[in-house]
Amino acid sequence: MIDAVVRCLARLVMSRGYKVSHGPVGVGIEVMTYIADQYRPPDITLAIGLFGHRHVVQGAEFVIVLGGAAGTQTEIDLAHSLGKKIIVLPASGGRARRFYQQAIRDQRLCSWMTHEHFASLNACEDSAEDFVRIVEQLIHDHHGAPCD
Template sequence: MSRRKLFATSSIDPTFWHDSEVRTSLARRDIAALLTAFINHHTDCTQTRLAQLIDHDRSDVSHWVNGHRQACVSDIEVLARIADGLLMPDASRVLLGLAPARARASTFATDPASPSSLGDRTAIDVAICGSRRGDSDTDAIDAVIAPLARLVLREGWQVHHGPVGLGIEVMTYMADQYQPPGADAAIGRYGHHNVVAPAHWVLVIGGGQGTAIELDYATTLGKRVIPLAASGGAAAQFAAEAAKDRRLRSWITDEAFGSLIACTPETYPTQVLNLTRSGTTEEVQNT
């Protein structure tokens, strides 16, 4: 008796991911519908082989396909194993609520961090400085973590941060919620100077004495500092000083700076995106 040929991932039909029902199942995280569609479309793939590909027990796949297990899944680890096992393309991963495989997350220990597939955008280096210390506003910090993590992920930025503080919080949120490939550990930089030196832009949120030291290094090195004034702490102090001393914000217009210091935690990522995409913004008029 001839042995049945083992279904290989190279046999996955790329057009499968463009099917409207498949896209709907991804958006709803309806894994039962997704796996059922996969089996029906790829008739050479058995439930046993599908279970091997997505690193689940065959009984799990059988229960999903036969409607004996909850259809919708929210466990990010389960979703990531399915996406990785089926070589899900980035557009489909995003629909499922995962990070695209091409996401540049170089502060994750095992990610080779290739800037390819970013289209015509050039990946930039960003330092995320700050903490919950001093007179920082914890509520404001809580509100900015998620949208900032989504921004970093979407733009494919290379992030530099210390071993503790807001940079770690942002990267941890990204890893927990979107599972970028290789997100096994975050690499924090020791030494305040080493955090800001490689960066094109320095994002500052809250912070105490350590963050103030990083800001001193940033201004000495001529980095472009983008503070979230609403987060209090060193960020608010820097914003107040920059409002009085144009040398601390020579790269940004008065109008843009005014919008920046007035922004909320929810609108801060948009301000950051606009500033980084416009480069030097405009040359400010001489005072």
């Protein structure tokens, strides 16, 4: 499922021109690698992975979490402490599922999104496209980015 989400996120980034902040490993660099390999955009010649969890999260407005382990938890904790909007795919397991379960108990963790959007994240068990559609809608609702 994560591979399918990476492909869908890559299409979203390419079609909307979103900026991706990422470390040397993880979903962010996978999205950028997929874009480089599949789309070969002439204006992208280099992707630099930022070292240090704080550097990855600090400039982001939205933090998208798929799966993850201890390093991902560090980024989630930093994102939360910095007031970032965290979007998780619970079906991907790991820290994403754990954060979603915590947010069920403490709704302040995702109070920036509607209850409907929050619940729909859990319903994306088999559909990367549905998850990315929700991501795009959340970005649109809170950032004003175009959404068709």
